[in-house]
Amino acid sequence: MPPISRRNALLLAGLGVTGTVAGGTGLWLSLNAGPTPVTGEDLGQPAALRSAGGVLATSLEAAPGRFPLAGRPAGALAYNGGIPGPTLRLRAGEVLRLKLVNKLAEPTNLHLHGLHVSPRGNGDNVFLTVDPGASFDYEYQIPAGHPPGLFWYHPHHHGRVAAQIFAGLFGAIIVEDPQPVPAGAERILLVSDTSLDGAGNVAEAALPERLAGREGALLLVNGQANPRLAARPGERERWRIVNCCVSRYLRLRLDGQGMQLLGMDSGRFQSPSEVREVLLAPGNRAELLVTAAAGESSLRALPYDRGSMAGMAGRGMGPAGPAERDGPADPAGTALATLVVSGDPAAAAPAIPAGPAAADLRSAAVAARRQLVLATPMGAGMGAGMGMMGFTINGRVFDERRTDTTVAAGTVEEWTLVNRSPMDHPFHLHVWPMQLIAENGRPVEPAALRDVVNVPANGQVTVRIAFRDFSGRSVYHCHILDHEDLGMMGVIEVR
Ligand code: C2O
Ligand code: CU
Ligand code: CU
Secondary structure, three states, X not given: OOOOOHHHHHHHHHOOOHHHHHOOOOHHHOOOOOOOOOEOOEOOXXXXXXXXXXXXXXXXXXXXXXXXXXXXXXXXXXXXXXXXXXEEEEOOOOEEEEEEEEOOOOOEXXXXXXXXXXXOOOOOOOOOOEOOOOEEEEEEEOOOOOOOEEEEEEOOOOOXXXXXXXXXXXXXXXXXXXXXXXXOEEXXXXXXXXXXXXXXXXXXXXXXXXXXXXXXXXXXXXOEEOOEEEEOOOOEEEEEEEEOOOOOOEEEEOOOOEEEEEEEOXXXXXXXXXXXXXXXXXXXXXXXXXXOOOEEEEEEEEOXXXXXXXXXXXXXXXXXXXXXXXXXXXXXXXXXXEEEEOOOOOOOOOOOOOOOOOOXXXXXXXXXXXXXXXXXXXXXOOOOOOOOEOOEEOOEOOOOOOOXXXXXXXXXXXXXXXXXXXXXXXXXXXXXXXXXXXXXXXXXXXXXXXXEEEEOOOOEEXXXXXXXXXXXXXXXXXXXXXXXXXXXXXXXXXX
16 A cells, blocks of 8 residues: 555544554644734743852753643643753853653653763763663763853664654753854744644644655644744844754744844854854754844745655655645745834944864865665555555664664764655764765855754765764764654764
């Protein structure tokens, strides 16, 4: 039986045959059942927890409850009672001690996305499980030379990663700049999506949704629907944006305002560059400088074609292209937040100090070259009933007992990531950042560091990675987290 796109599922739902298709109430049945979102609230900021005396010691309690989402209480999951969880702020060279308390009805654990820290022991070790009712003391030494920037934390318990993030478990981490970037205001914008059922609880996704990668009906910033921000003309604001969505790509625009990109992921540019648009795959971050111009503008997420599982016909072709999967996409996209600029003009903002010169691996000696093939073969046995579609890397689904890739510590490798499927897969490597070298054969200039790189449908990307500072076992995976949960993940050991 061929895979069923969301559009086909909707069509079938309309014909009253959903029971046969999805084996029960699918997510898509509940999309319009939730309460109407409240828009136009003032943008809130998550609580901030800061280091003192070289240490940030705190706890994160993951628990179910009713928390505000889109302006109304929703049945969801939260860290320390808020969606998003608290922002952890610390500096390179400091120690982060986190007690994770699991008050959920299922196992969980914790991952610090993008941080260059040890994957061993009670560090950034995704092989650990924290059972319901249990707690675990994580400890991370942030290296002295760690790049400043925006990172995030989320659960990483294989099989339930997408569902736990979709339900509200995520938060930001900031490694402070050694030299501050002058800005009148700094805002953290954690973009997430979710769907609520008729009772106002976060919905579970049906299998067709998981195969495609679930996209929620609500697109939120810090848990709010289209909140409002105010600024004065000429004011420079720093917006730190994380794409916490499980599967959704964010093609961001802020028309009518000056927008500069200061960096992406942990890669700060030496100087910011003017941009019209920024594409964030799931897991990516952007640091933007916004120079406010009088008037009202909206930060929008425009439609992005990431391909689809159906038809195997390639993106934009065939009857089940992504635009059709969700109905005709609105070319204006979705308003994420509204910036209102009025009042007396602000004084001109001081110059931005230059960032560090980017290390460039293009001239490095390459110790090994590898190819990793991402594919979605039929009959690869994920055993989930419908579809029988496998999510594989080099032909294998994830098995935590198997080591797929062994790397010599201290070396530089070049990896070619090949996508043999009709949809994009955002490839993520833990611990060690990747330098983009080429996309579909075109060289990428200048040097750009990422921890999530998009591998386009039926395309390929080349990266180089310096496996420095740490050894141990960790993972790489597709950051469409439904795909990761379905097995598109591999184990790396650096030794
Ligand atoms: Cu943000 Cu392994 O994940
Ligand atoms: Cu990660
Ligand atoms: Cu994927």
